[in-house]
Amino acid sequence: EAQVTQNPRYLITVTGKKLTVTCSQNMNHEYMSWYRQDPGLGLRQIYYSMNVEVTDKGDVPEGYKVSRKEKRNFPLILESPSPNQTSLYFCASSLVGDEQFFGPGTRLTVL
């Protein structure tokens, strides 16, 4: 089954404790992206990647890191999480310039 998976689905952590949210797709898509969704602010792009070893900043990259060492994986790293990073996070993948397929979301709470 073609899909985008994210782990974990729910995470409660404390300020400053490094965490990684994994994202994996099985559709051989070049393009992968991370979004955060906050009430009243819609979906905002954090980082995106057009291919392996190619990443670029979206609209809200501060406080986040990503890497794209393999085509199927695009982890999101929060080196020192803060409460303002409490949000719902979505990973997505697509062929470049085509329909994006979204993962189920990761609800992150930073205390």
Add this chain to the structure above:
Amino acid sequence: GENVEQHPSTLSVQEGDSAVIKCTYSDSASNYFPWYKQELGKGPQLIIDIRSNVGEKKDQRIAVTLNKTAKHFSLHITETQPEDSAVYFCAPDNYGQNFVFGPGTRLSVLP
């Protein structure tokens, strides 16, 4: 960067009526125009899309129209049903560059 607006932000219709949501964008290089539907607790999912060489596309009760000159495209839903209640996002795209989602439109279909 790309500026994307949606109108209205909320829309309530009676079951069986039609609904229209408009998306305006600023990047004249955008060439792919999708609409996504997000149900509660889920990631967005594509419902219809159109490319810049086409003016209109229809899929059963859903249609999208594009006016590239005026830089807007619209989602049309006819014979609305309760399961159409969701948040709808437009996301004009230029091959993955400068990718921005609209702020969303909450559609409520009243029985």
